[in-house]
Amino acid sequence: MDNIAGRKSGLSWAVNLSVIFLVLLWLFPTAGLFVSSFRSSDQISANGWWQSMFPTEQNVTLRTADPDDEGAQELVDGLYTVRGNLFDGEDTADISVWGYSSRAIDDFTVGQTAEMKDGETITVEANGDYVWTSPEKLTGRGQRVFATATTPPKFTTENYGTVLSGSGTDGAMAKAFLNTLTVTIPATIIPIVIAAFAAYALAWMQFPGRAILIAIVVGLLVVPLQLALIPLLRLHLGIGIGKGYLGVWLAHTGFGLPLAIYLLRNYMAGLPKDIIENAKVDGATDFQVFTKIILPLSFPALASFAIFQFLWTWNDLLVAKVFLIDATGQTTVMTQQIVELLGTRGGNWEILSTAAFVSIAVPLLVFFAMQKYLVRGLLAGSVK
Amino acid sequence: MEAALLGLATIIIGVGGCLGYFFFSNQILDRFIFPASGPNAGRNINRANMVRPWLFLLPALVALGLYLAYPVVATLWYSVTDRSQDNAFVGFANYSQMMSEPKFWEAMRNNMMWLIIVPAASTAMGLLVAQLTDRLKWGSFAKSLIFMPMAISFVGASVIFKLIYDTRPVDQAQIGVMNAVWLQFEGGIGSLIFLRLIPAALLLCGAAIAGYVAWGQIQTIREKGQVVLRGLAVVLLAWIGISLALLAFGALTKTLPYGEPQTWLTIPGWNSFLLMIVLIWIQTGFAMVILSAALRGVPEETIEAAIVDGANPFEVFFKIKLPQISSTIVVVWTTITLTVLKVFDIVFAMTNGQWETQVLANYMFDKLFRANDWGVGSAAAMVIMLLVSPILIWNVYNARKEMR
Numbered sequence: 001m002d003n004i005a006g007r008k009s010g011l012s013w014a015v016n017l018s019v020i021f022l023v024l025l026w027l028f029p030t031a032g033l034f035v036s037s038f039r040s041s042d043q044i045s046a047n048g049w050w051q052s053m054f055p056t057e058q059n060v061t062l063r064t065a066d067p068d069d070e071g072a073q074e075l076v077d078g079l080y081t082v083r084g085n086l087f088d089g090e091d092t093a094d095i096s097v098w099g100y101s102s103r104a105i106d107d108f109t110v111g112q113t114a115e116m117k118d119g120e121t122i123t124v125e126a127n128g129d130y131v132w133t134s135p136e137k138l139t140g141r142g143q144r145v146f147a148t149a150t151t152p153p154k155f156t157t158e159n160y161g162t163v164l165s166g167s168g169t170d171g172a173m174a175k176a177f178l179n180t181l182t183v184t185i186p187a188t189i190i191p192i193v194i195a196a197f198a199a200y201a202l203a204w205m206q207f208p209g210r211a212i213l214i215a216i217v218v219g220l221l222v223v224p225l226q227l228a229l230i231p232l233l234r235l236h237l238g239i240g241i242g243k244g245y246l247g248v249w250l251a252h253t254g255f256g257l258p259l260a261i262y263l264l265r266n267y268m269a270g271l272p273k274d275i276i277e278n279a280k281v282d283g284a285t286d287f288q289v290f291t292k293i294i295l296p297l298s299f300p301a302l303a304s305f306a307i308f309q310f311l312w313t314w315n316d317l318l319v320a321k322v323f324l325i326d327a328t329g330q331t332t333v334m335t336q337q338i339v340e341l342l343g344t345r346g347g348n349w350e351i352l353s354t355a356a357f358v359s360i361a362v363p364l365l366v367f368f369a370m371q372k373y374l375v376r377g378l379l380a381g382s383v384k
Numbered sequence: 385m386e387a388a389l390l391g392l393a394t395i396i397i398g399v400g401g402c403l404g405y406f407f408f409s410n411q412i413l414d415r416f417i418f419p420a421s422g423p424n425a426g427r428n429i430n431r432a433n434m435v436r437p438w439l440f441l442l443p444a445l446v447a448l449g450l451y452l453a454y455p456v457v458a459t460l461w462y463s464v465t466d467r468s469q470d471n472a473f474v475g476f477a478n479y480s481q482m483m484s485e486p487k488f489w490e491a492m493r494n495n496m497m498w499l500i501i502v503p504a505a506s507t508a509m510g511l512l513v514a515q516l517t518d519r520l521k522w523g524s525f526a527k528s529l530i531f532m533p534m535a536i537s538f539v540g541a542s543v544i545f546k547l548i549y550d551t552r553p554v555d556q557a558q559i560g561v562m563n564a565v566w567l568q569f570e571g572g573i574g575s576l577i578f579l580r581l582i583p584a585a586l587l588l589c590g591a592a593i594a595g596y597v598a599w600g601q602i603q604t605i606r607e608k609g610q611v612v613l614r615g616l617a618v619v620l621l622a623w624i625g626i627s628l629a630l631l632a633f634g635a636l637t638k639t640l641p642y643g644e645p646q647t648w649l650t651i652p653g654w655n656s657f658l659l660m661i662v663l664i665w666i667q668t669g670f671a672m673v674i675l676s677a678a679l680r681g682v683p684e685e686t687i688e689a690a691i692v693d694g695a696n697p698f699e700v701f702f703k704i705k706l707p708q709i710s711s712t713i714v715v716v717w718t719t720i721t722l723t724v725l726k727v728f729d730i731v732f733a734m735t736n737g738q739w740e741t742q743v744l745a746n747y748m749f750d751k752l753f754r755a756n757d758w759g760v761g762s763a764a765a766m767v768i769m770l771l772v773s774p775i776l777i778w779n780v781y782n783a784r785k786e787m788r
Contacts, residue, residue, distance in 0.1 A: 011697065019516050019526050026530045029544045029665065032561070036547065047557045048564050049547075186395045193402040198444030207437040211787055213445075218783040220452045222776045224726050226748055227765045228451060230758055231458035235450075245390065249398070254451020257444055286436055287410045315537030317729045318749070335539040339733050342543065349547065349559070356543040360536045367535035371528055375673050 036353040038155040044349045055152050057096070059105060062086040062145045064122075064130055067138035079133040086128035086145055098124050098147035105146035116143075159354035173355050176337040180314060180359075182245060183324065183333060187252035187313045188306055194253065195260030196302070200290050202261065203268040204276060214265065220258040228255070229322050236323065244331065248324040255319070256309045263380055267301035268294055304377025307370050311363050334359040402443065409439045456769065462762035478759035488764070490740055491747040494656050495771075498727065498743060500624070501657070503720040505664045507713060510671025514679055515701060517672075527676065531669035538666070538729030545662045546734060549648040563645045570642050580636050587632035594625035652740040659741055662730050667723065671716045678712035679705060718775050725771055744768050 035049040046058045065084045067073045073082045087093060099107040100114055100122060108114050110126040120134040122143060132143055163173045201207075202214055228251070236247045271294065279289050295302075313319075317335040324331050332340075338359060341352050367374065413435060418428035466474045482488050513530055517523035533541065550560030558564040569575040598621035605614045649655045682705050690704045706713075728745040735741045737750065744764060752761035 015516050015520065019513070019520060019523075022513055022516070023526050023529050026533070026665070026668075028561075029541075029548055030532070030536070032547050033540075033544045044559060045552070045556065048559050048561060050561065182390070186398055189395060190398045190402065193399055194443045194447060197406055197440040201437040201440035205433075205437040205440070207434065210437075211784070213441070214787065215780050215784055216453075217448070219776050219780045220448060222722055222772055222779060223452050223456060224745075224765070224768045224772055226726065226728075226745055226768055227459045228455035229765075230462060230752060230762060231455040232451060234458075245394070249394065250447075251451065254447045257447050258452070261444060285410065285414065286433075286440075287407065290440075311535055315539070317537070317539055317732070322753070335537055335729070338539050338543060342546065342733055349550075352543055353547065356540050360540040363535040363537070364532065367532065368528070371531070374534075375531075375677075378670065378673055379677055 033353045033357055036349055037159055037357045038157065039350060040156055040158065041348065041350045043154065052155075053153050055094075055150050057148060057150045059146065059148050060093075061102075062128070062147060064132055064142035064145065066140075066142045068140070073138055076133075079135060080138050082130075082132040082138065082142075084130060086124065086130055086147070093128065093149040093151040095124060095126050095128060095147045095149045098145055100143065100145060102144075102146055106148060159350045160358070163351060163354045163358060172332065173334065173337055173358060176332050176334045177358065179331055180333045180335075183248055183252070183320065184310060184313045186245075186249045187256070188309045190249065191253045191256040191260050191309060192302060192306060195257055195264055195305070196295065196298070197290070198257075199261050199264035199268050200286075200294055202265045204289075204294075205286065217258050217261050217265075221262055223258075225255050225319070229318075233322055243324060243326040245324065248320060251319050251323045252309075252313050252316075256305075256312070259308065260305045263305050263377060264298060264301050266380055267298055271297055300373060300376060301380070303370065303373040304380065307366060307374045308377055310366060314363055405443065406440070410436065413439065459762045459765050459769075462758055463766050465759065467758050474759070478763040482760045482763045485760075487737075487742055487747060491737075491742040491744045491764075492767075494740075494742060495725070495744045497656060498660060498663075498724045499721060502660050502663050502667065502724045503717045505660075506667035506671045506720050507675075507716050509664065509668040510673075510716065511675050511713070513668065513672045514676035515705075518676065518679055527669075527672060531673055533666045534669045536666065538662075538727075539733050541662050541666055542730050542733035545658070545665075546649075549658060551645050551647045554643075554645055558645055560648075562648060566646060567643065569640075575640070575642065579640060584632040584635045587628045587635065591625045591628035591632065594621045594628065598622055598625065649735055649741075650739045655735060655739055656741050659730055659734055662734070663724065663727060667720050671720065674712060674716050675709065678709040682708050718778070722772065722775060725768055744771075 032049050035052055036044055039049065039052060043052065047056050064086065065072050065082055067080070067082055073080045075081070086095075095110055097106040097109055099105040100116060101107075108124070110124060113121050113123040115121055118134065118136065120132070120138075120143075122130060122132045122145070124130045124145060124147070128149075130145070132138070164177075165174060202210060202217075232251060232254075233243075236242060236250075241247045241250070275293055275297075276289055279293055284292070315335065317333075317339065320333045320336060324333065325336055334355070338352070338355050341348070341355055413432050418432040418435070419425075463478055464473060464475060465471045466477065513527065517526050520526065536544070547559070548561050549563075550558075551563055552558050552560075558567060569579060598618045601614050601618045601621070605611055605618075648658055686704055686708070687700055690700050695703070726745055727743060728749060731737055731741055731743050731746045732749065737743070737746045744767060748761050748764035748768070751757045751764060755761075
């Protein structure tokens with residue numbers, strides 16, 4: 001008996017550990033984006049994001065205060081002296097070695113005094129305090145100091161400010177966010193309304209051709225929307241809708257309808273027959289049965305589809321590229337904005353990761369808030 | 385702001401219009417066309433009830449017809465006409481032009497790889513996670529975290545993985561984790577184990593499994609027939625097995641450029657796999673959710689009976705649970721296959737089909753909107769449609785069977 005129990009606990013340990021490993025593996029990529037969005041561009045290129053939680057050693061170029069500044073230098077014991085802190089008190093870093101020439105950046109340890117040309121000397125302490133002296137009056141810019149410093153982990157929310165409120169290409173993100181919302185909300189609500197009525201007719205009304213219509217909906221469920229691009233773009237241009245919000249709403253409505261009808265019909269068909277028949281006996285019309293009984297009861301299915309459609313329209317790139325975004329670029333959406341950033345500023349990870357995180361934050365919120373309905377919809381929606 | 389207001393107005397007009405249409409069309413039907421009063425009340429009610437379903441269906445039918453059914457026909461038409469010749473009928477000229485392009489065959493080849501690898505890997509990973517988390521106390525929490533990438537857009541995921549695959553010059557710190565890990569290997573004993581022996585062993589395992597399943601199929605042909613379908617499966621499995629074995633051989637013998645950071649996305653052959661990983665990362669959650677529900681549905685008695693008979697956990701999983709959820713596995717597999725066939729954003733955002741990563745959907749987009757060649761673009765779209773149609777027919781067939 002001991003033997004069996006022991007083996008079982010061993011196995012459950014292995015299961016727990018492997019699940020932890022898998023979860024971490026799955027979270028790791030997103031965590032990288034999230035952490036990077038809180039780092040400045042220097043920090044991002046200094047080391048990998050997974051090291052950002054620990055103090056880092058890096059080579060920095062610093063400069064003392066300009067001696068020409070008012071009150072910067074004073075005469076102490078016959079020497080012109082400039083005192084201050086290399087980090088301006090902003091950063092807290094630990095300098096280990098330093099130098100005054102870019103060719104010898106590790107000549108001196110902290111506390112040592114370096115003799116430079118013309119009798120100038122400079123002393124640097126670990127915390128960045130320096131004393132710079134000269135027999136002559138100092139002029140020009142401050143002395144450069146090259147140091148190897150250990151900086152504690154540091155994060156900033158500056159990137160979010162740049163992305164959301166900045167001007168130029170960075171500020172386009174804020175606008176793209178609004179545009180995406182403008183695309184998403186009508187494109188989620190309109191198909192629900194249309195599909196709900198159709199689903200009711202297909203589930204609870206008797207008429208010839210019903211079975212064929214249901215089969216057609218199931219068939220259209222898998223038609224790739226790639227096929228629709230050219231004919232519909234031509235149609236839109238032909239009837240004067242052109243490229244714009246109306247076109248993209250209509251397109252998303254059309255593409256979302258099969259799934260909406262399929263999900264809602266299956267759900268409505270499973271509602272108890274008695275309720276509907278009783279209501280009809282009591283004199284309710286089909287319209288009343290639908291609005292007063294079916295719609296409230298179908299809330300879970302409506303919510304499932306709403307989440308699907310929301311995620312799909314929010315995350316979409318192809319439909320927006322074809323039906324919405326015109327040459328002026330006024331109606332760009334976030335996915336397009338990110339692809340452009342990837343192309344033009346592929347190395348600017350602080351902007352790129354922040355922009356990407358802004359765009360995935362809303363779907364993630366929706367996802368975690370309404371996961372129950374999403375799972376339910378998935379289970380009902382995968383064609384059996 | 386203007387756009388937001390416009391959006392709000394459209395929501396109100398659009399939704400109000402829809403509701404208004406449904407309400408007033410019903411009112412008009414009942415009050416004026418076929419009033420439920422007067423001498424013909426009974427007949428009128430019947431007639432109204434015959435018309436009403438179509439009132440409910442009309443907007444949906446118009447939208448479906450215009451946005452999905454019509455484009456299929458129209459695209460078929462475009463694929464056999466030439467726009468530059470005033471839309472003259474040109475037969476299969478577009479198709480033959482497309483077939484003569486190496487890029488098209490590259491896209492086909494890659495798409496086939498995607499079609500085999502992504503559904504298989506996603507389903508297998510999903511099944512693994514579903515089974516591991518089945519009896520776990522914190523299982524639902526773990527599942528929701530692995531499910532999370534479903535909410536992330538393909539474009540967002542592309543950015544996430546581009547950071548992972550990022551390359552910096554050799555004298556700078558690597559910020560992409562893949563290169564950072566790669567540079568840890570220097571060709572010593574660790575590299576031998578992790579980069580040669582383990583991958584080769586895994587690949588040989590896969591080859592052995594493929595061979596085993598193929599052998600099982602051959603046995604079944606002897607017993608039950610169905611030569612064509614099973615024969616096809618055997619050929620496919622044999623091909624997979626042989627390629628895996630070859631890959632294993634390659635893993636053992638290839639000289640590796642240790643110590644140099646690699647620009648992963650530009651290495652033909654590997655880069656397609658790196659793009660596939662993005663989709664596998666996203667789709668595993670989907671597979672897991674559905675398969676985990678299916679595993680819950682496996683009757684407890686069958687499992688208990690097996691345990692009483694002395695089955696170990698692996699036997700319970702492979703011999704009791706797996707056969708009972710096989711139909712769900714097929715559903716998951718086909719659904720992911722559909723997603724793979726339409727994969728566009730990932731390739732577009734990460735490589736845009738360069739370095740031999742082209743896939744059909746991106747090839748089509750390229751033809752349509754960059755080369756402005758609608759004929760070939762439509763032909764490529766029809767190829768996608770053709771690849772989808774077996775699943776379409778299968779779904780419709782099943783739905784009809786279920787309705788009866």
